[in-house]
Amino acid sequence: MTAPAPLPTVCAALGDPTRWEILTRLGEGPMSASALAKVMPVSRQAIGKHLEVLREVGLVESEQRGREVVHVAVGARLGALARELDRIGRSWETRLLRLKELAERPADPETAEGSADR
Amino acid sequence: MTAPAPLPTVCAALGDPTRWEILTRLGEGPMSASALAKVMPVSRQAIGKHLEVLREVGLVESEQRGREVVHVAVGARLGALARELDRIGRSWETRLLRLKELAERPADPETAEGSADR
DNA sequence: GCAATGTGCAATTCAAAGGTTGCACATCGA
DNA sequence: TCGATGTGCAACCTTTGAATTGCACATTGC
Numbered sequence: 001m002t003a004p005a006p007l008p009t010v011c012a013a014l015g016d017p018t019r020w021e022i023l024t025r026l027g028e029g030p031m032s033a034s035a036l037a038k039v040m041p042v043s044r045q046a047i048g049k050h051l052e053v054l055r056e057v058g059l060v061e062s063e064q065r066g067r068e069v070v071h072v073a074v075g076a077r078l079g080a081l082a083r084e085l086d087r088i089g090r091s092w093e094t095r096l097l098r099l100k101e102l103a104e105r106p107a108d109p110e111t112a113e114g115s116a117d118r
Numbered sequence: 119m120t121a122p123a124p125l126p127t128v129c130a131a132l133g134d135p136t137r138w139e140i141l142t143r144l145g146e147g148p149m150s151a152s153a154l155a156k157v158m159p160v161s162r163q164a165i166g167k168h169l170e171v172l173r174e175v176g177l178v179e180s181e182q183r184g185r186e187v188v189h190v191a192v193g194a195r196l197g198a199l200a201r202e203l204d205r206i207g208r209s210w211e212t213r214l215l216r217l218k219e220l221a222e223r224p225a226d227p228e229t230a231e232g233s234a235d236r
Numbered sequence: 237g238c239a240a241t242g243t244g245c246a247a248t249t250c251a252a253a254g255g256t257t258g259c260a261c262a263t264c265g266a
Numbered sequence: 267t268c269g270a271t272g273t274g275c276a277a278c279c280t281t282t283g284a285a286t287t288g289c290a291c292a293t294t295g296c
Contacts, residue, residue, distance in 0.1 A: 015130030027210040078207030089196030092145040
């Protein structure tokens with residue numbers, strides 16, 4: 001790993017339908033760029049660029065095998081992303097809940113933030 | 119919900135840094151587009167467009183409040199996305215593992231792909 | 237040795253996305 | 267009532283990104 005790859009960047013990598021198709025195929029087993037190009041409606045070069053994007057965010061790992069280079073989808077990377085998103089989502093809900101409680105009992109001084117006058 | 123909003127689309131919505139900043143702010147509490155524009159380095163109109171994108175994939179919900187419209191980040195939507203990604207990531211790893219096992223014992227006919235007996 | 241196959245790199249095309257400005261219109265508040 | 271504030275819509279500009287074509291170079295296998 002070179003850099004942790006910021007959240008928006010990883011999501012951007014997952015934001016393209018063609019890349020999802022590539023990932024889906026690689027999820028079933030290792031493949032070369034040429035092999036992917038044969039079963040997909042885009043050129044081998046285009047696929048190569050997508051693979052680079054995916055590799056930069058850690059969603060794909062590549063390995064030279066003789067004449068060709070085989071790529072594979074990294075499930076662990078996707079799992080890590082999922083955990084991050086889940087954590088953030090929970091924090092949003094928690095704060096929202098707190099705000100609602102605050103709004104429903106505006107007359108109770110004990111539940112005020114810091115409970116100090118202000 | 120109007121449509122389930124396909125995975126790549128939701129990820130694409132999360133693929134922009136500006137939208138992440140919007141989401142982060144909205145995660146702390148409801149805000150109007152104008153309020154967001156005052157604390158961010160982009161115009162109110164630009165923020166409006168981002169909010170529409172986020173609303174279309176269910177990451178933001180909006181509510182008319184008198185003269186203004188307040189928006190809020192939907193944690194549940196992010197959680198749902200996280201679960202989808204996690205499930206997919208696991209399936210990748212599972213298949214990879216199966217392939218590796220297959221590769222490590224190529225001489226055993228009992229574990230061959232077609233072998234039906236458990 | 238030589239054709240076939242697999243890659244990498246560069247130049248180019250084209251559409252979409254992010255951002256801005258300008259304007260009209262509704263609403264809140266003093 | 268009138269000014270300040272908040273929205274929505276539309277036109278426009280600029281950059282980014284997805285995809286293509288073309289070419290040179292390495293490797294495999296007959």
